Amino acid sequence: MGNKYLPALVCGFAVSIFTTIPGIKSLVCCLFLPASVFLTITLYKKANKIDQNIPIGTGLMLGFLTGIFAAAFSSGFDILLTLILRSNDFVTAMPETEKAIRELNLGPMIDESLKLMKQMVSQIQQTGFSFFYCVLITISNLISYIIFGLLGGAISTAIFNKRNLNS
Amino acid sequence: MLVCSRCAGIYFGALITALVLLFTHNINIHLKFFFLSLIVMIIDVLLVNFNFYDYNKTVSFITGSFFGVSSFLLIAEETENFILHLLPKSKNGE
Numbered sequence: 001m002g003n004k005y006l007p008a009l010v011c012g013f014a015v016s017i018f019t020t021i022p023g024i025k026s027l028v029c030c031l032f033l034p035a036s037v038f039l040t041i042t043l044y045k046k047a048n049k050i051d052q053n054i055p056i057g058t059g060l061m062l063g064f065l066t067g068i069f070a071a072a073f074s075s076g077f078d079i080l081l082t083l084i085l086r087s088n089d090f091v092t093a094m095p096e097t098e099k100a101i102r103e104l105n106l107g108p109m110i111d112e113s114l115k116l117m118k119q120m121v122s123q124i125q126q127t128g129f130s131f132f133y134c135v136l137i138t139i140s141n142l143i144s145y146i147i148f149g150l151l152g153g154a155i156s157t158a159i160f161n162k163r164n165l166n167s
Numbered sequence: 168m169l170v171c172s173r174c175a176g177i178y179f180g181a182l183i184t185a186l187v188l189l190f191t192h193n194i195n196i197h198l199k200f201f202f203l204s205l206i207v208m209i210i211d212v213l214l215v216n217f218n219f220y221d222y223n224k225t226v227s228f229i230t231g232s233f234f235g236v237s238s239f240l241l242i243a244e245e246t247e248n249f250i251l252h253l254l255p256k257s258k259n260g261e
Contacts, residue, residue: 056249158245162198
């Protein structure tokens with residue numbers, strides 16, 4: 001049982017950098033994150049000199065850790081850039097989001113949600129910081145990155161073990 | 168919750184594979200099949216993202232389901248191997 005944290009930390013940080021690049025940030029979740037988990041497992045195997053098969057539980061754990069680190073760094077970068085620029089994707093997409101939400105006709109609770117969202121936009125535009133936005137983006141990143149990290153962990157473990165079997 | 172047609176394809180492929188696996192015990196997928204499905208899907212994503220052609224629901228669904236089938240088979244095979252590996256240990260433990 002070697003150190004799982006360092007490879008996950010390195011790869012989680014590396015993948016979070018891609019979230020700051022416009023255009024490819026939409027590919028991070030479903031493409032770069034599973035790829036980074038593959039890299040995490042490679043680093044883990046090399047660091048601990050493991051030649052034999054690794055258990056699927058270890059792969060899932062590495063994927064989980066990479067997802068957590070990626071979410072933490074990605075949220076940090078997002079909050080930092082929002083603080084500097086006083087704008088982000090959430091602010092720029094707000095008019096379209098409002099239009100789309102209103103088209104769904106979900107009832108009176110939507111007005112409260114939109115009020116909260118507009119408050120967040122206003123806070124970001126004025127001060128560059130909204131506590132609720134920080135919480136929201138962190139939770140959202142954690143959920144999605146952990147799911148895709150686990151998925152990447154399962155697939156990567158299967159690939160590594162199948163390669164071992166073939167060789 | 169609404170998902171894009173590519174994701175719907177992945178889930179559909181995984182669901183169909185799961186249903187098929189209920190009636191068969193022989194899980195064996197070649198890595199080439201997995202990588203082929205992955206590459207096809209990535210090429211579709213990149214070409215749409217860089218505006219080489221417009222987003223097509225049918226193409227996305229097909230490439231997604233292709234990937235869903237292969238990734239589910241890979242995970243199922245690995246899980247089965249892991250469980251089979253655990254079985255003798257539990258017998259010894261008894």
